[in-house]
Amino acid sequence: MATETTGWAIEQILNAAMGFQMSTAMWEGACAGNVHWPMRSAVVCYAPTLEILRRAAAEGKTLVVSREHPFYMHGGLNYPYLTEGLEAALKDDPVVQAKMEIVDAHKILIYRLSTAWDNFRPQAQSTALARALGLSPIEPQPSPRSRGVICDLRRTTLAALAQTAYDRLRARSPRIVGDPNAAVTRVAVLAGETDPKSGLAALIADPKIDGVIAGAGGVIDEVDGALSYFQDVVGAGRGIAMLAVGYGPSEEPGGEELARWMRSVLPDLPIEWWPAPDPSWIPRPRAGG
Amino acid sequence: MESAITRRGFGLSVGWALAAGAARAAGPLTAAQAVDRIKAKLAAEGVTWKTSYFDGFKIGDPQVPLTGIATCFQPTFSILRRASAAGMNFVISHESAFWDGFDPVEVVKDDPVYEAKVRFVEERGMAVWRIHDHWHARRPDPISSGLAAQLGWLSYFSDERPRHYTIPEMSLDGVARYVQDRLETKNVVVVGDPQLRVRTIGDQSHILSVVLTGLRRFDAVLVGETPQHDTFEYMRDAVALGQKKAVIMIAHERLEEWGMRDFVPWIKPAVPEVPVQWISSGDPFYIPPLAV
Numbered sequence: 001m002a003t004e005t006t007g008w009a010i011e012q013i014l015n016a017a018m019g020f021q022m023s024t025a026m027w028e029g030a031c032a033g034n035v036h037w038p039m040r041s042a043v044v045c046y047a048p049t050l051e052i053l054r055r056a057a058a059e060g061k062t063l064v065v066s067r068e069h070p071f072y073m074h075g076g077l078n079y080p081y082l083t084e085g086l087e088a089a090l091k092d093d094p095v096v097q098a099k100m101e102i103v104d105a106h107k108i109l110i111y112r113l114s115t116a117w118d119n120f121r122p123q124a125q126s127t128a129l130a131r132a133l134g135l136s137p138i139e140p141q142p143s144p145r146s147r148g149v150i151c152d153l154r155r156t157t158l159a160a161l162a163q164t165a166y167d168r169l170r171a172r173s174p175r176i177v178g179d180p181n182a183a184v185t186r187v188a189v190l191a192g193e194t195d196p197k198s199g200l201a202a203l204i205a206d207p208k209i210d211g212v213i214a215g216a217g218g219v220i221d222e223v224d225g226a227l228s229y230f231q232d233v234v235g236a237g238r239g240i241a242m243l244a245v246g247y248g249p250s251e252e253p254g255g256e257e258l259a260r261w262m263r264s265v266l267p268d269l270p271i272e273w274w275p276a277p278d279p280s281w282i283p284r285p286r287a288g289g
Numbered sequence: 290m291e292s293a294i295t296r297r298g299f300g301l302s303v304g305w306a307l308a309a310g311a312a313r314a315a316g317p318l319t320a321a322q323a324v325d326r327i328k329a330k331l332a333a334e335g336v337t338w339k340t341s342y343f344d345g346f347k348i349g350d351p352q353v354p355l356t357g358i359a360t361c362f363q364p365t366f367s368i369l370r371r372a373s374a375a376g377m378n379f380v381i382s383h384e385s386a387f388w389d390g391f392d393p394v395e396v397v398k399d400d401p402v403y404e405a406k407v408r409f410v411e412e413r414g415m416a417v418w419r420i421h422d423h424w425h426a427r428r429p430d431p432i433s434s435g436l437a438a439q440l441g442w443l444s445y446f447s448d449e450r451p452r453h454y455t456i457p458e459m460s461l462d463g464v465a466r467y468v469q470d471r472l473e474t475k476n477v478v479v480v481g482d483p484q485l486r487v488r489t490i491g492d493q494s495h496i497l498s499v500v501l502t503g504l505r506r507f508d509a510v511l512v513g514e515t516p517q518h519d520t521f522e523y524m525r526d527a528v529a530l531g532q533k534k535a536v537i538m539i540a541h542e543r544l545e546e547w548g549m550r551d552f553v554p555w556i557k558p559a560v561p562e563v564p565v566q567w568i569s570s571g572d573p574f575y576i577p578p579l580a581v
Binding site: 047049050051054068072073074082083084085086088089090093094095098099158159162163166173174175176177180192193197198201215216217223224225226227228229231232233234235236244246247248276279280281282283284285 | 363365366367369370384385388389390396397400401402405406462465466469475476477478479480483496497498501502514516517518519520521522523524525526527528529530532541542573574575576577578579580581
């Protein structure tokens with residue numbers, strides 16, 4: 001039988017292991033449940049979806065460590081606009097209530113570990129995404145504190161890499177900005193959002209980079225975010241294109257890495273990584289159509 | 290005949306016509322003069338020009354003599370090149386020039402892409418002016434009615450908040466394919482059961498708190514860009530809970546650029562000295578074919 005501990009005790013261990021990186025970022029840390037409840041086993045996931053909570057309840061998991069917030073409060077220092085009015089809009093929301101009922105009935109603690117993880121291992125999410133796509137980040141990375149990583153690869157196209165994303169990440173809605181058939185040999189891989197634009201600009205500063213593989217845009221996918229900047233980078237004449245695999249699919253692989261690391265510092269706590277399928281889809285040509 | 294010119298409306302109409310006439314008499318039309326006529330025309334419709342974080346000149350000299358006006362969704366480098374090639378040196382856009390709603394020049398002024406874009410405009414004697422808030426302020430909102438017309442759903446459209454369509458019932462998959470066809474793009478990303486029966490569709494953008502107002506009342510919401518990390522995740526959970534709802538996401542361009550196409554016939558009578566044309570942004574996203 002696993003050792004019983006509490007969410008509070010786990011938080012102290014994680015914090016110490018990360019060199020006290022736990023941030024005071026809004027909408028992070030314990031988001032639902034009680035840190036003093038006993039914790040017997042943990043699940044790591046990108047988003048603590050209703051399905052994941054149902055499964056956690058069925059399998060007796062008491063700690064859910066997630067990249068995203070259970071009630072959709074993404075937050076972020078760059079764009080508080082996203083969560084403006086959202087908390088009020090979700091008051092008495094049946095979806096939120098359904099999740100809270102599971103949390104309370106099964107004493108599940110949902111703990112969001114996002115900014116602290118990024119501060120501790122800035123490139124973990126993007127490295128995991130790159131490896132999930134079969135790519136290897138170059139050594140050493142030119143900017144180790146950047147969120148993104150640079151990978152050299154055998155000459156291919158972003159259209160081909162979109163198929164790889166579909167096959168390996170189960171990304172159902174990969175999209176490309178720029179020429180999908182232009183050859184790429186050096187790509188910047190960036191899990192999650194491409195914002196802020198200054199970060200994207202720094203990441204692709206190396207003129208040899210001819211492709212970007214990212215999750216999605218940021219505040220709003222393109223117009224008010226780094227993707228509109230990227231359109232102008234292309235428009236200014238640079239031979240570069242971007243594959244957006246989808247926000248969730250780009251962040252999912254990092255959960256496996258986080259789970260691996262958590263096992264190393266919490267050896268007595270059973271920890272599993274539960275990826276979730278991409279919920280999105282794009283109508284495809286019908287067979288024979 | 291249904292047109293009814295009220296005393297106030299008649300006076301304002303005469304006002305903007307006189308303003309246009311006065312500018313015509315003064316020599317070549319400048320960008321600033323064209324903007325004055327736009328403001329007068331809006332005022333005639335009851336839209337008073339107010340201080341706006343968004344609307345105004347973004348690049349170039351407002352006193353530049355005009356050779357033509359290009360309207361567009363966003364003044365990307367590509368749009369600027371096409372406007373210049375078509376001989377249009379005044380670009381009127383709905384969205385920002387510098388990648389953020391507020392056009393934060395102080396933040397981007399050292400970026401080489403910013404410098405190249407400004408240089409391109411200035412070297413060609415062009416000017417870029419944005420109209421966002423004041424174009425949305427017209428009733429019906431031309432951005433929404435422009436989309437409704439492009440979708441072929443004008444008769445199904447209600448401009449009352451929350452804006453929505455009541456369409457002949459079809460499946461969610463059918464709606465998504467219809468939107469693909471009408472908006473001439475494959476970039477239609479959906480979360481929801483493809484077999485869901487859809488009769489009412491909200492037109493709510495761009496963030497979850499706004500999307501929720503439509504989701505609670507309608508079968509689906511059509512949104513031009515929304516952060517996937519909250520809207521898609523909420524939708525996933527709502528479906529898992531058994532709610533018969535869906536989100537249909539298209540590019541911001543394909544949602545709103547039709548309203549800037551409608552700017553052309555609206556402004557043409559006020560600027561007879563120069564040609565006016567709309568330049569489509571298209572869809573920035575290409576959807577690659579996949580072996581599924």
